[in-house]
Amino acid sequence: MQPLEVLKKFYGYDSFRGQQESIISQVLKKKDCIALMPTGAGKSVCYQVPAMVLPGLTLVISPLIALMKDQVDAMNEIGIPAAFLNSTMDISEQRHVSDQAMNGKLKLLYVAPERLFSGNHPLVNALKEMNLSLVAVDEAHCVSQWGHDFRPEYLKLGALRKAFSDTPFLALTATADNQTRQDIAARLGLKKPEWFISSFDRPNITYRVALRSDAFVKLVDFLQMRSKDSGIVYCLSRKSVEATAAKLNANGFSALPYHAGLSKDTRQENQEKFIKDEVKIMVATIAFGMGIDKSNVRFVVHTNMPQNIESYYQETGRAGRDGLPGEALLFYSLGDSITLRRMIESADNEDYVKHMKAKMNTMVEFCQTKSCRRRYLLNYFGEQYPQDCGNCDVCFHKNNKSDMTVFSQMLLSAVVRLGQQFGLGHVILVLRGSQAAKVTESQKELSVYGIGKDRSDDFWKRLGFQLISEGYLTQEDPKMPILKLSESGWEKLKRKEKFLLAMEEEVFKRAETSSEKDEALFDKLRVIRKELADKQNVPPYIVFSDATLVELSQRYPQSEKELIRIGGVGQLKLERYGEAFLKEIKNHVKENNIVPPKSLGAPVVRKVKSAPSASVLQTFELYQEGKSVFQIAQVRSLANTTIEGHMVQLIEENKIDKKTILDKENTQIILDYANTLESYGLKNLKDHFGEKYTYFQLKVALAGEKK
Template sequence: MNNTTFINPSEVLTQFFGYSAFRGNQQAIIDSVLNKKDTIVLMPTGGGKSVCYQVPAMMYEGLTLVISPLISLMKDQVDALNANGIPAAFLNSSQSQSEQRFISSQIESGKIKLLYIAPERLYRGDYPLIDFLKTVNLSLVAIDEAHCVSQWGHDFRPEYLKIGELRKSFPQIPFIALTATADKLTRKDIADKLGLKSYQWFISSFDRSNITYRVTAKRDAMGKLLEFLDFHKKDSGVIYCLSRKNVEETAAELQARGLSALPYHAGLPREEREKNQELFIKDEVKIMVATIAFGMGIDKSNVRFVVHMNMPQNIEGYYQETGRAGRDGLPSDALLFYSAQDAITLGRMLDQAENQQFVDVMQDKLEKMKAFCQTRVCRRKYLLNYFGENHSGDCGNCDICFQKGKRQDMTIPAQMLLSAIVRLKENYGIGHVLLVLRGSKSSKLTEEHQALSVYGIGKDRPEAFWKNLCDKLIQEGYLAEAGTQFPTLKLTEFAWQKLKSKEKILLPMEESLSEVSNKPQAHHEGLLDELKALRFAIAQKSGVPPYVVFADNALLEMATYLPMDEPSFLTISGVGHVKAQSYGDDFMKVIKAYTAEHKLTPQRKIQTSRVKPARSSASESITLKLFKEGRNIFQIANERGMTPQTVEEHLVNMVKKKQVEAEAFLSKDDVLNIRLAYRRQDSHFLKPLKEHFGERYSYFQLKVALAEER
């Protein structure tokens, strides 16, 4: 390509980002951009969206313009790029005129490869940026958080609509739009409103396999939250609340208990908001308690947990907010506290909107969010199905899956609790019900209630047991809460059916967080702490967030493989040549000292070559070898100790890379038939196609036929 600085995208990835191979469909997306096609990318948070335009930016001679919604996100990304040796800058209202003039001169002289701006910068003010852009060598435009252009998205921003005008001004330049979450309506809006031409869609799996999803009843939420935070003592996390008041109260409660927490909401002075955010980004504060206004501008890779103290309005918002955890791919937790009252409150807020079509769409989204909280099937399966992605089998990494096979016969205590509720004519909440059930002498109880047959029958069990049992009965659909300010408990039709049939009531046991944790333990914890301390000191001195120096997964690999020379240090994920030169000696010095003190032996990290990164992963290469030797999918899976689905994914990738022909699994007529049906349908997902063909083709066969088209 005669207008590029680098010839090979893999060369850019290795030298500047420190990775030996692209993930998922990053390579195909980059190829689309380099072929000057408009491209739309739907990829989960942490999936590597930014690489899809940052790598092409280093290959094009001119400037890449990145449109991003929040100033703080721009600064973090620019800091990270500069730390990797990539010349990047941002322009926004926080800079002085002299700073902005200097950056403009750097752009004019070709010294800046990526420029980050907010969309309103394009056309607003005395000197709209659009006029300046027409005078420079603009090669690529990237639109981050592209769902903001759609009124059907969960974060519509009117200023994004102006980007369509930008497209008209630069008809020959490729545009790439990226988002982590968008339903069918939003996806169509993105293409239409941005004015993209002959665009190519790339849709990655929505599965964030490193995130553990949990939903629990909101009762005693603070007690449950404190238990949860005790498990995450050293970790960074975000706690979302519905109102500013809840944010202030929750942050104050955590601070009173000695936890490192700060509030963030639109009602705080701008200086305080920015200061709190900076302290969180730099790991000087561990917990940010916030409204949903917080997080979209955060590029912090080592957030280990996200908590929702209230149910979000829709699954798109929930998915994006929980996706802020574990962006580095390490195990992370998402915890949601649910109550029926939240659904009622959110519904009333929606009813205040004037556009009835908007209200109807959002009410439907709210109902689906409520169903997610109440579901008894694998939560990951529910999420993926919502986005039109098939997920066969359970994930084994959510609260529903943890509880399977761990159900106890709770018939007798459940009957006691249900009976007490009925005897009280379903007019009271759990507090009053427990006063009766446990035989309280409280003056709140009337003589009539003290004379009930259920009075005192549950006194041999603690209050916490009964509250937990009540939560489980709500979760399993036996009980429902009615009312607003003081919700009362009522038996559902399902509960009456169970009682009449005299079936046993089997309820899931509470799982221990420590039992279900899948945190890696192969590393040396003491060394990891020392490396984090060094990283923090370097970050403080450099004025950047710690993850800009090295991400958590890089430190984990260092604390596992113990690299003590430059070649082995360069094998660590996320360590490029610039970072190795800048920080390598300091980190290897700590590793050498710890290794000598504890008499440890370095481990060799096996990976693909740094000089010529392989287009296939090492694992896929083994699958390819076995397939060419004549093994079928099940034989390969059995021989390699992996699931058939993983082998199928390998084979689909090989078809996409033309290492295997689609006709190895389908006739030419079948391939053509599937492709024609796919082009005719108004969707980029496979589910409608599978419903169209029924059992004629498997999902694997559909993916094979469409490997080169999706």
């Protein structure tokens, strides 16, 4: 069986994504490979598909038990024989799995690295009796002491490489700087490995950073707008995890805690409830997340600044793994770096402490940057991103600046009057005329004392944060966040120049999505999915991902022939679940007098025509004024993708001529290829055209067309 045949039969997809096909090709040629791919890019496919093509067993090294179980469940659901060996199993269970592997009944065997060489009968000896075709090392950054999640047991994998010198090794990771990349190759003993470095961009994730003042109030506002969604809230300590989970439940949310202080059974029970959609929010320390493959996590919130960019990128990458919109919100305090520095300095290794401090300082810069956050992230990983993304808080407000001259002069003057010897918190106490004991009598005599009492504490913190971000204020001593005016701050204050600032948004509005799914049907399908998943004792997203449900609720398949052409519907899933989903879709179509599209090739399902929403019409008015998509997004403080969705809808309503966005020649090129496919979903088109066309251009070309 060829790789593409495996992909279609078992996974239900017509084409590979990104560099998957190239990586698989080299693996099948028995070449060692290192693949750096962002979370959600489909790393696991790069060894799962070869496992079905190669004659023997594929060994997968994975650091976390929960991740093994998750992936094995997913493999068995689509008909690929897989199992795992770990410490939760008794002797008879382990012997049964070993026998299966020895007798060629398994294609994939997942193990933790410590299982290979431990005990009286180390697994590495048994592997020599098996027909081992491939070794995949997942989370390969764990082998490097310079990585953000170093695990000493990974160092023994070099010995495994020597024991199986003729077997190809595939190392995979989502996050690794250049030093960590070189360490991976050296410590695993890879032979002239082929390198595959995918783009680190996660275009479906919206990035936001906000001051942590009144963080819980902001968090509640954020979550109330996302009441149907699953998400993770990360806290720095066990105590804050427990407190936050309790407060969320008291406010009517469905939340559970997860941290190392809980019993193993409680952690397992809470995790199971989360992955099975029985609870919406998991409040956790950073220990949670690597062990799950839950694709429908819609948001990730950090209540404290992570130690480094790698951790932040990996943790936020747990949102939107199914390709649908995800959100990342980070609450930042000027004191975060002090807390984290203490934690880092507790280590004995001086070089390690120096290295991690540098990484932490970069994380601080990310929080304080006044430039596009996505560009900052990608530049950190060595990837150039030429323009603003239009999908982060900085971009939302870049062209929406307010005249904050008077208040900025107040704050800067207060810093000066206090001798540039205090942090922002104390400066605000003086500005607001506080009677706190720490405000001395001499400070109460200053001209700036009480001049800002008509503004809230949160307002002054947000303004101080912005003045630091813009470079008008500095914190020279990293151990003590004492404010000092920078040269540009002095100049602007002396010359009485205007301060035009983009203040942090106070309410985190949920970005409108461009998905045109039938919401009522989508909700019904989620119920069916949950019922079927419970019967199989697997997480709902393993039955079908949210992305598959979206496509089902857009295209209304009416037969098995149409259903199997939906992305994510493979042969076994069709046989196992097809009847139940088709019955629900047909009933919904009949009850609502919906006319399904004549062909699944039709890019957008058109039901009874309805008037565009007020939001879409507002976009239309701005477009008629000659504004671009980016300009409209800036004016309306919405994501570019939201405005793009409006534009596609307006094309379908014949209010906009698509030629004003994409010329006739390029439209025809896209349609010509689309018409060669059984189903021209956007992923198939994007994989074919790559960077030649954006997702928006592909949507414009398909808008209103019938296959």
